[in-house]
Amino acid sequence: xxxxxxxxxxxxxxxxxGDANExxxxxxxxxxxxxxxxxxxxxxxxxxxLIFLNRVGTYERETLGEMARTVSKLxxxxxxxxxxxxxxxxxxxxxxxxxxxxxxxxxxxxxxDYVKNHPEDIEEI
Numbered sequence: 001x002x003x004x005x006x007x008x009x010x011x012x013x014x015x016x017x018g019d020a021n022e023x024x025x026x027x028x029x030x031x032x033x034x035x036x037x038x039x040x041x042x043x044x045x046x047x048x049x050l051i052f053l054n055r056v057g058t059y060e061r062e063t064l065g066e067m068a069r070t071v072s073k074l075x076x077x078x079x080x081x082x083x084x085x086x087x088x089x090x091x092x093x094x095x096x097x098x099x100x101x102x103x104x105x106x107x108x109x110x111x112x113d114y115v116k117n118h119p120e121d122i123e124e125i
Contacts (some may be wrong), residue, residue: 035045051067074083093104115122 032045032049034040035048038044040048051071052064074086078086096102096104096107
C-alpha cells in the first residue's frame with residue numbers, strides 16, 4: 001500500500017478554525033451533498049472535511065478507515081493536550097525522516113533500549 005503524499009498543499013482545502021484566542025468561525029452551511037443529506041452542523045462538516053475531503057476516490061481512500069479508527073481511539077484514550085502532543089510528534093517524525101533520514105520507530109527503540117540499560121537517566125515528570 002502506498003503512503004499518502006501531498007504534492008500540492010494548495011489543492012487541499014483546510015478549514016479555517018480561527019485563532020486560539022477567538023471564537024471558532026465555521027462556514028455557515030455544509031459544503032457537500034453528504035453533509036446536507038446527513039443534516040450536519042458546520043462543526044461536523046469542517047471536522048469531516050479535514051479527514052475526507054480530497055481523499056475519497058483516490059489511493060488515499062485505503063487509509064480512511066485506519067485514520068477514522070485512529071481518531072476514535074485517540075479521543076477515547078487521551079486528553080486534548082495529549083492528542084496535540086501526539087500530532088506534533090508525528091509531524092516532527094516526518095521531518096526527522098526527511099531531514100535526517102532517521103526512522104521514528106528506530107529512534108524510539110534506541111531510546112527504550114537506553115532507558116532499560118540506564119534507568120538512572122529516566123527523567124521524572
